[in-house]
Amino acid sequence: MGRRGFTTRQVHERGRAGASSPRATPIYLTAGFSFDEYGDAASHFGAGEGYAYTRIGNPTIDAVEGALAALEGGSQALLLASGQAATSVALLSLAAAGDHIVVSNHIYEGSRGLILDNLSRFGIEADFVDDIGDPAAWEAAIRPETKALFAESISNATNRILDIAAVSAVGRRHGIPLVVDNTFATPYLLRPIEHGADVVVHSASKFLSGQGTVIGGAIVDSGRFDAARSGAKFPHLVAPGRGGTASLVERTGGDARIAYARESVAPRLGPTPSPLNAFFIGQGIETLSLRVDRQSANALAVATWLATHPAVASVDYAGLPSHPDHALASELLPDGYGSVFTFTVAGDAGDARRVVEALDVFTHMTHLGDVRSLVLHPASTSHTHLTEAERLALGVFPGTLRLSIGIEDVDDLIDDLGRALAAGAASVAPAVARAEVSA
Incomplete structure (x- = not known):
């Protein structure tokens, strides 16, 4: 093969990084990943093996997700581009047109706007609970079509504290997950999953990164989705996939909720975090x-x-x-x-x-x-x-x-x-x- 042209060489002439064990998480700042063999592409798109495109998966992002899941005591975590993206993806993974959610009245105003102005356009209705310390008030707001309870562990702005065990118990009686925004508390001060919560969301832009330099969000799931109790409420998690493929529950068991968020909602709506932002969030978590x-x-x-x-x-x-x-x-x-x-x-x-x-x-x-x-x-x-x-x-x-x-x-x-x-x-x-x- 003859000598290639200058422009071709400037694009392609670089050595492959050798095997190494860096102490800090490497930044895989790349849109996509090459396949070593022809069959690797089919394995990725068929069984999800390896990496192909950062919107779907990236080693830097995966490393931070693993740390967040471990700190919150969850099964899996999903890192997203912002805290608002985390709340949006978490709720859209549970509710659809014709569904209903019950929400604490003591929440971040961006979340209130999302629920009242945006989710309502998708046909998702909401009722707000003023007395969040009263489990009976939560129970009274539940309808047959209710798909989620949503609250903050420490509220914005008056520091109301959610009785997570009491509210999650209400949800369990109805097969409905409790989603807790744990941004103010962080997993260092409080781990809602340990008190019965099913899904935790964070604005990782805040305490997790800690320096006010990057935007990010995260969802952590308990891994306790119970198909027997809740499958009828969430048919998208228990029904066969397109073409008669295995359902999410059959493939992932108790991780069906976050699997749906990872495989369907997040990659299609596209709130993918930058690997560079993920790196800074990971660095912040260490302190x-x-x-x-x-x-x-x-x-x-x-x-x-x-x-x-x-x-x-x-x-x-x-x-x-x-x-x-x-x-x-x-x-x-x-x-x-x-x-x-x-x-x-x-x-x-x-x-x-x-x-x-x-x-x-x-x-x-x-x-x-x-x-x-x-x-x-x-x-x-x-x-x-x-x-x-x-x-x-x-x-x-x-x-x-x-x-x-x-x-x-x-x-x-x-x-x-x-x-x-x-x-x-x-x-x-x-x-x-x-x-x-x-x-």
Whole structure:
């Protein structure tokens, strides 16, 4: 064979990487994978062996999925492009047109919008439970066509704590899985599957990656799908495949739910994570407990200090005895109460704005779970599309601020808040404002 042209050589002339054992997870930053033999292509598309295309599978992504499944105590994990993708894929793997889901009213507003504005267009209806601590309220909302219960382990924004065992027991009586968004708690502080949850979702952009650099999401399944109890509710998991092939239950047993998400929903809708993002999430996971330990301890100290400040009307942190869910939080979260919570400035939105603008160590941005401490005004940002009555029902007042506590020296955080609160409350009589908020 003659010498090939320059352009051909610049594309093809490179040696194959030899066998090696890198300590860090390698980044397989490639759209696709070549087949060594002709039959390998058929084996992949027939039996799913090996790798062909990163939208379907990638070694870097697989490594992070394995770590997440192990940390959450699940059977398998599925890494996706964002936390919103994880919630979408999890719910669309369970519900279809004509179906129904029951949802905690205390959830992330992006999830609320997904359920009310998008899933409704697919013919999926939802009812919201206000009293999430009452299993009877969950049970009363269930219909024959209900396919999922959905809630957050620690809620946004007022730190409501889900009694996972009680709500999952309701679901089991009806053959319905409980899906828990565990972003705020992380698997270090709480593992919902151990308390009876069936599916866990995460925004991996937050604590799992930890540095505020990448976007990602994850689904972790318990692997406990019971075809005998729930098969009639989920025919897509128990019916034969196209052409009479084996059903998902026959092929994967208790992993049928996540197998459907992996094989059908995620690759077809396409929220595939970048292998580079997966790498950074994997790196973040390696220090998760160290960061969350520090963040939780800092948060408890900051919340305790805020609760005694004359310019603060209230603090919604489950680690404080004053929180309505403190006893449950102490039971479920023995290693820390998390680091995201809200407090309400005594005054109005203008006073809250002055506090935010006076902060120096805290960063004003819409994010959480970062090593840096962050602040946001929910009423004018994340909760702005709700009515005033809806915001008040969720504990979001004009003066409410959400904090995500980082790993800084806690004295610096308290000093920063002290200076900012002095600036924000300069024109307010604290006793009068506190009475107004309480009313």
